[in-house]
Amino acid sequence: MVGIVGYGAYIPKYRIKVEEIAKIWGEDAEALKEGLLLEEKTVPYLDQDSVTIGVEEAQNALKRALVNPEEIGAVYIGSESPPYAVKPSSSIIAEVIGAIPEVHTADYEFACKAGSEAVFVCYGLVKAGLIKYGLGIGADTSQGAPHEPLEYSAAAGGAAFIIGSEDTLADILETYSYTTDTPDFWRRDGEFYPRHGGRFTGEPAYFKHVLGSAKGIMKKAGLKPTDFTYAIFHQPNGKFPLRAGKILGFTMDQMRPGLVAPKVGNTYSGCSLLGLAATLDVAHSGDLILITSFGSGAGSDSFIIKVKEKIEKVRHLAPTVKEMLEDKIYIDYGTYVRYRRMIKE
Amino acid sequence: MVTAVKVSKTWREIPQRYRLEANKCNNCGKIFFPPRLICSNCKSRDFAPIKLPKEGKIYSFTIIRTPSSEFKDYSPFAIAIIELDNGVKLMSQVVDCDFNDLEIGTRVKLVFRKIQEDGSSGIIAYGYKCVLVKS
Known part of the structure; x- marks a missing residue:
């Protein structure tokens, strides 16, 4: 696989x-x-x-x-x-x-x-x-x-x-993507700093796509939040991913290992992947992980990942x-x- | 705007600056970094390519407070002669450190960083610098 x-x-x-x-x-x-x-x-x-x-x-x-x-x-x-x-x-x-x-x-x-x-x-x-x-x-x-x-x-x-x-x-059991044209955050060509739509970045952008993607992949795989050991959602701050997870039915224990934003900030393209890396750092064989990214513009990619024994041998390399x-x-x-x-x- | 000389030099040095590629004389065993065509020890032209280890220790160091113009953004910065674990010595900036933590013999590892930028529109030269290894 x-x-x-x-x-x-x-x-x-x-x-x-x-x-x-x-x-x-x-x-x-x-x-x-x-x-x-x-x-x-x-x-x-x-x-x-x-x-x-x-x-x-x-x-x-x-x-x-x-x-x-x-x-x-x-x-x-x-x-x-x-x-x-x-x-x-x-x-x-x-x-x-x-x-x-x-x-x-x-x-x-x-x-x-x-x-x-x-x-x-x-x-x-x-x-x-x-x-x-x-x-x-x-x-x-x-x-x-x-x-x-x-x-x-x-x-x-x-x-x-x-x-x-x-x-x-770790094996990737399922993938799913959810995308629409939503202008919540952008940087025009030649501009140094990005601009954003303020509160518009929340409900119609981040939450719509993260929730849509996470629900979509769980439906596709026939799984529910309680089936997962861990979950990671994109972290523009520490608050949004916890709120998204709570709406979906995930607990703090499932999200804590991958919640890196409070100590790191938003690493943008590296953000959800950094959360996945932090989660793999503590995961064990058999653990099931849901990761959902988010990109303004807007869209989310989701993966369902099952951890295998090899992780114990290579984690500290x-x-x-x-x-x-x-x-x-x-x-x-x-x-x-x-x-x-x-x-x- | 054409800046061919700087671009070709940067490109030519990629194997040594990106991957620490050196060569070893098949006759006398001397290692050269950057690689050479003729062994300065035995005049042999028979070499084997090798990659240098990424860890070593500070052999000597100094703090540069009045650098040349192309490095003024980094001033003051530490620069050191690093003795790699196979004995090869090279010059490198030491970054991400408090100057008070620098001592001869301190363990370091090489990391990939920007070395020099040809202004805001020219080529970026990448290569190795070193950071202290946590004991």
């Missing part, structure tokens, strides 16, 4: 607390923390972008997959913060991990669900027998404009998954999300402005 052969996560070491940002703009940090369920977010260093983060994720996935990179037939990255407007990120990552030259590469874009798209297409190609392994990556270093709600959540990081049909650590969460350096707002190149010469 087609499934996950290896997975790897990466989050940058620098963090900024909600209090530090709120202090600059005279806002109520406690109200923001309670309202968004966010405590702090990751900040990329000056020399990090979605390519360098994608490489770290891919290398960690290879450590767990124990496969020859030359056998990877597709390298796909989903990101809304590529370093080049014209020039692929995926070819750079393929070159670094040694998958070149007999490899298909592409960069995917669909706001926050570009990463799950990359995994989705790898799954399809492996299932069709066109490639032995596919590497799907979600990585972002997204920006939120200063003095804007997104500034508290826009973070950096993500996760990568190597998909194959032999020696899997690469750093866990928890280990990376604990390895951090706090910075002040001035340093944040510098690292994010927010001052233009």
Whole structure:
């Protein structure tokens, strides 16, 4: 059966607390923390972008997959913060991990669900027998404009998954996608910061698609929330995924391991995949996992995943999300402005 | 705008900067990084490609506070001679650290980062830097 052969996560070491940002703009940090369920977010260093983060994720996935990179037939990255407007990120990552030259590469874009798209297409190609392994990556270093709600959540990081049909650590039992044209969040060509529809990003966008996709895949598979050990929903903040899960009938215990936003922020294309990586870090053989991504514009991809015994042998071959969460350096707002190149010469 | 010289140099160095590809003299065993065509030790032209290990220790280091213009955004930054686990030495920036934590002999690992950018519209040169390994 087609499934996950290896997975790897990466989050940058620098963090900024909600209090530090709120202090600059005279806002109520406690109200923001309670309202968004966010405590702090990751900040990329000056020399990090979605390519360098994608490489770290891919290398960690290879450590767990124990496969020859030359056998990877597709390298796909989903990101809304590529370093080049014209020039692929995926070819750079393929070159670094040694998958070149007999490899298909592409960069995917669909706001926050570009990463799950990359995994989705790898799954399809492996299932069709066109490639032995596919590497799907979600990585972002997204920006939120200063003095804007997104500034508290826009973070950096993500996760990568190597998909194959032999020696899997978790099998993908079912997939499902749910998409409509919903203009809830966008960034026009040439613009540095994204814009969004405020409260419109909630009910008609996030909740409609996440709930639609999660309900759709459970109906397709003939499963209900109580059948799952864990569930992960896209995390633009800490509050939305918990509300979506509660509406669907999932408990806090099912969602807690994959809820990374409060300590990481929203890593956009890497967000739901990072939640899946954190969940696999603690999962055991036989556990059933539901993951539903969300990308503004808008759509959701869902996967039902069953964990296998191999995970116990390979889990500690690469750093866990928890280990990376604990390895951090706090910075002040001035340093944040510098690292994010927010001052233009 | 054509910037052919910088682009070709960046492209030519990809195998060593991205994958730490070196070569080893089949006659005397000396390892060269970056790879060479003629062994400076025994003059042999017979080499085998090898990949360098990604971990090592700080052999020596300094803090750069007045860098050349292309690295001014990173100032101040640490730069070190790293002795890899197979004995090969290379120069690298040390990032994501407090300068007070730097000591000769500290374990490090190589990571993939942006090295240099040709302005906001030119090519981005990627390569290796190092971070401290948690003990």
